[in-house]
Amino acid sequence: MRRLAFLLAIPALVAGSVLASAGVASAGTHAPPVITATQVTFTIPASPPGVWQMTLNTKNTTPSQRLGRTTGTSGTLTLPVPQTATCDFQVDVKVQINGTGPFRFYSGVVAVVPGCGQSGTGQRFTPGYWKNHEAATTALLPQMLGGYTVSTFDQATAVFDAMKCSDAINCLAGHLLAAQLDVANGSSICITGVIFQANQLLTKVGYAGPANYTVSASVRAKALSLEQALDNYTNDSTSTSC
Secondary structure, eight states, X not given: OOOOOOBOOOOOHHHXXXXXXXXXXXXXXXXXXXXXXXXXXXXXXXXXXXXXXEEEEESSOSSOOEEEEEEESSSEEEEEOOOOSSOEEEEEEEEEETTOSOOEEEEEEEEEOTXXXXXXXXXXXXXXXXXXXXXXXXXXXXXXXXXXXXXXXHHHHHHHHTOOTTSHHHHHHHHHHHHHHHHHTTOOGGGHHHHHHHHHHHHHTTOOSSSOOOOXXXXXXXXXXXXXXXXXXXXXXXXXXX
16 A cells, blocks of 8 residues: 655746745745545635635546535635545645635645545445435434535425436435435445535535426536436445445
8 A cells, every 4th residue: 555645736936926925935835735535624824815725636547537626715625535546636725816816826735545535334325215214314414415405304305305317406416415314324435525526516506405407418417427426325235335
């Protein structure tokens, strides 16, 4: 097993000059993001002020795959680390100084994380299980589906009842809820990368609970692809795959 290694990425000269003019130390002294087998985090510094962006990509794959991106202006940026074939990642942090202009490279890390996405050995359950086990489901609520909060068993049941995949968005929401309940119940977190992408998609289309959603062909295809990955996860009661 390869040892965990962190290598700071080298910023472009133009980024360094912009940051220097903002009164920050050189990029070589910037704190990098921290990556573990389950998550990557970056604590936003007090200076320079602006919008901060953290992106998680696969490393040494062709093509590189974006696994997640998040932004903020203060506090800590966090992204889940999913299971991949190589557990080889690149994380880049950029800043848009004062919230204007382009995002400039700030710091980064390249890391091999043995056992990425491996945590939790609990049995996985399907949407049908959660729909028919009120006490178990209620104990793990609330759950967020994009910007929609599922707080009660009746809401959860409505989400599951609407998951006919003639409507890709409702279908995705039902499978996403089941997967999130599985993870909350102690199942493997290897699916968190898919969960993250599914929540981003639901937020993008304005998901607000069971309803009729009209989306483009490309969004529908993406929703059904994510739904299939979530369905495969919840149906694998042996927990031998993701």
